[in-house]
Every structure is written in C-alpha cells, then in structure tokens.
Amino acid sequence: MNRREAIARVAWIMGGTVLGAELFMNLGCNLTEKSGxxxxxxxxxxxxxxxxxxxxxxxSTPGAKAAxxxxxxxxxxxxCYTKEDQKVFKDGLSALEKEFENKYKQSFxxxxxxxxxxxxxxxxxxxxxxxxxxxxxAPNHYFxxxxxxTLLGYFTSExxxxxxLRYNPVPGRYDGCTPxxxxxxxxxx
Numbered sequence: 001m002n003r004r005e006a007i008a009r010v011a012w013i014m015g016g017t018v019l020g021a022e023l024f025m026n027l028g029c030n031l032t033e034k035s036g037x038x039x040x041x042x043x044x045x046x047x048x049x050x051x052x053x054x055x056x057x058x059x060s061t062p063g064a065k066a067a068x069x070x071x072x073x074x075x076x077x078x079x080c081y082t083k084e085d086q087k088v089f090k091d092g093l094s095a096l097e098k099e100f101e102n103k104y105k106q107s108f109x110x111x112x113x114x115x116x117x118x119x120x121x122x123x124x125x126x127x128x129x130x131x132x133x134x135x136x137x138a139p140n141h142y143f144x145x146x147x148x149x150t151l152l153g154y155f156t157s158e159x160x161x162x163x164x165l166r167y168n169p170v171p172g173r174y175d176g177c178t179p180x181x182x183x184x185x186x187x188x189x
Contacts, residue, residue, distance in 0.1 A: 039074055040078075047093065048093070049065045049068070050108060051070075051120070051150070052064035052065065052073070056151070061164045066159050067157035072152075072157070073146070073150070073153060076152075085139065085145065088140060088141075088145070092142020093142065096123065099119075100119055123143045127141040127147075131144065165185055166184075
C-alpha cells in the first residue's frame with residue numbers, strides 16, 4: 001500500500017477525530033499529568049516509532065517518526081485503553097520484537113526497510129485473518145491497534161495535518177463542493 005492509498009483509507013478516521021476526543025473523554029480516558037510515562041520505556045517507544053515509520057515512511061513529506069507517533073501511542077494506550085487492551089498491546093509489542101529477531105536474526109530497529117515491510121505485511125495478514133474469525137469477547141489484535149494509532153497519530157499531528165494534508169488554519173464558510181483534482185492532497189480538519 002502506498003501513501004495515497006493509506007490517506008484514502010484513513011478518511012473515515014479523520015472524520016472521527018472531531019468526535020474522537022469527546023468520545024475518549026466519555027469512555028473514561030484517564031489523562032494524567034505524566035501522560036503515559038509509566039506504560040512503555042524509551043526503547044519500546046523507539047520501536048513503536050520504527051514500526052510507525054515502516055507503515056508511513058518518509059517520502060516527499062515527513063514520515064510517522066517525525067510526528068513522534070511512538071510517544072503518541074504510548075499516551076493513548078496508557079490514558080485511553082482498558083487494562084486488558086494495554087496488556088495485549090504491550091505483550092504484542094514484545095512478541096513482534098521476538099518474532100522478528102527469530103525470523104531475521106537481528107532487531108527490528110537494526111533491520112532494513114525491505115525486511116521490516118515484509119514482516120509487517122505478514123503481521124497485517126495475520127491480524128486481518130484474526131479479525132475475520134474473532135469472537136466478540138476476544139481481545140483486539142495488537143497490530144490492528146498499532147496501525148490505527150499510527151494513522152490517527154500521524155494525521156492529527158502538526159506534521160501530518162500541515163505537510164501530508166492540506167490545512168486551513170482559519171476555516172471560513174462551509175463549502176461542501178470544493179474542487180478536487182486527481183493527485184491533490186486531502187484536507188485536514
């Protein structure tokens with residue numbers, strides 16, 4: 001999947017970000033002053049940055065690492081996820097790291113983009129298969145959470161909103177019929 005396809009597929013997330021903050025607050029986000037500092041250590045946040053950068057790499061626009069998506073994931077998981085989902089996320093991050101090292105005999109952070117992409121593509125297939133057969137009471141798949149948080153963190157960051165998307169800092173009147181030419185960037189909210 002290229003960046004354009006990712007942007008097209010994340011359109012629904014962008015619509016949901018307006019409601020997202022209120023929804024998270026109503027669902028019991030526990031915003032703390034330390035904001036996630038105890039959940040993941042700096043090595044784990046660095047690993048999340050590399051995973052996110054593999055999902056949304058730097059091209060003519062900055063990638064997910066420039067938007068500090070790893071730190072964003074840390075805060076969101078700590079403050080907004082249930083204890084069960086936090087455990088799934090942390091255990092999944094450890095499993096991802098171990099599986100990668102077993103398969104490629106090196107750490108994810110030290111590997112090249114080709115190996116990272118190959119591995120995450122296989123992991124994405126696994127999570128889609130899991131979602132297709134998932135029972136309602138079963139926990140979420142950790143990689144689905146990572147992908148969703150990567151897209152949300154990137155496209156709601158300053159970097160994502162102003163450089164990957166078009167941004168209008170002072171919205172004017174509503175115009176539901178804005179001209180769009182093929183290849184134009186999508187609008188940020």
